[in-house]
Amino acid sequence: MSKKVTKIGVLTSGGDSPGMNAAIRAVVRTGLYNGLEVYGIIRGYNGMIEDDIFKMDSRSVANIIQRGGTILKTARSKEFFDHEGRKKAYANLVKRGINGLVVIGGNGSFTGALKLSQEFDLPCVGLPGTIDKDLYGTDFTIGFDTAVNTAIEAIDKIRDTADAHDRLFIVEVMGRHAGYIALHAGIATGAENILIPEEDTSVEEMLAGLSEKEKRKKLVNLVIVAEGHSSGGANQIAEIVKQQLPNLDTRVTILGHIQRGGSPTCIDRLIASRMGYHAVESLMEGRHNVMVGIQDNTMKYTPLEIAIREKQRVGDEWLKIVKILAS
Template identity: 55%
Template sequence: MKKIAVFTSGGDAPGMNACIRSVVRSALHMGLDVYGIKYGYDGMIRGEIFKMDSFSVSMIVQTGGTILKSARSEEFRTKQGRQKAFENLQEHGIEGLVAIGGDGTFTGANIFYEQYGIPVVGCPGTIDNDLYGSDYTIGFDTAVNTALSAIDKIRDTAASHDRVFFIEVMGRHSGYIAIQCAIGGGAEEVMVPETSTTVEDVIDKLNQDRQNKKTSSIVVVAENGDQGSAQEIADKVKSHTKNLDIKVTNLGHIQRGGGPTAFDRTLASRLGLAAVEGLVNGEKNVMAGAIDNKITYTNLKLAISKSKPLNQELVRLTDILSK
């Protein structure tokens, strides 16, 4: 293998640039030519492919977002779109791909590999931490710390006005961001898709807190739970309680931006190197991850199809500490 390419796709995550940097410099260290593809699969279809050097990734390890840009591609879902992408890769002599992204990115990479056989190694770049095959995904730690910083500030306001705040955090269908924010932020309750906490449970907890002279509360809500959004849950609670000053904050896309933490920079750098080494060593259609702090390779099909359960020790800890 002499030529590889790297691209980012789907939602951006802090640490993607650190991963790009690692892929480029690791490839150059191993004597490979390395190309960047802008705008993910859309750029692959349009031929936005350019050669990268060590200088092209200078001063990016500390930045959020992705210098290669990102996009969601409807055209890549078609055979004609994938054919265009393949032809553009062939034109540049590219023999292997490093795909940095999440579930959707890897779904596309798996189909592309099965159709054309180009070796692909994925790096899990998503704040949701929902991919099987790695204890942590690139961007998750930064997202948690960003959300936690906001929750700390909201706590000040909640305490000053004796309010209950329902705070919605991201995670797609995973409660990892919510559970860690609940523990770190001292939340009185947390609602995640993986557990059966109901609106009635929240009402009982808030009433109990008031009986115990607790004057303010924080409830962390993961998006896409079966009880509804933070706003919907807050409205239900408000209609069944008295004398509670209830407010709602949706932290939204602030969680996806900002400079990555040291943990994310290191993880992204390790996985970028692992991706290049995997391609050189003959790995195909796999995701590079870290389990128990050791680099592993997991088949892309497994990474996107097998559920990653929420750590039950964290759930138990939240229940104990919120008393």
């Protein structure tokens, strides 16, 4: 028999993403609706270790659904990597009677939740909160849609000035290990080249394409590169282009952390709310140590160890679309 969950904690961990507040709101209000006590944990696992925990009510999450960032703050905790740190964190949960945990974050956050669960038999549920959309077991992650739309808006404006001056712009977007932001934003803005970590497109291939377009007098070009591409970021790639194709007027724009901020889109608010609701339902039903995701518009519950171990891969169809539409 699974232990009955009566008091739950909720935290955000790792990189922030738009929509985290909507998820927090859904967890708190679903928990209260079902008669549970809900506790907010400030600054992720750091706050758990430092006992920065407070009881939440419905008013605690009023007027936050439209806000970016996270009202619970976020951090990465080195101390939590060690068993003694996790033991200290768990003791702070025990003294409040917290017997269930909702963790909103990415791969590293889920790893911490799984260890906490395995070592102390604490039921945990993960919500995929990351702009990278790199978690296995879900078609959407909280924050991805907002981040992509932020990138698209910026790239559209860059294309205007590129067109006015007949320039090549190399735009770097976030994605250290995953190229989904670059892929989606690149297709949606009509980029001529998209460089992502999952596809070993060489700079030489890109140069050949740009050279061919230069011969056709196509001087306005956009190259979208994920920061984690094997050839390096936008600045390194631009230096190679300037050496090999000096006639191209080349500029670099790095969008950076602008992609993390801002008011979440409707999609991010909706999926965060839906996932938050199902996270609480899962804890109450005894479905523990899973990540709540959405696949084909259906709730999907992936064991945390699988969500951590497996990798979300870019489909071959997307890669084919990129090559055809950029030609």
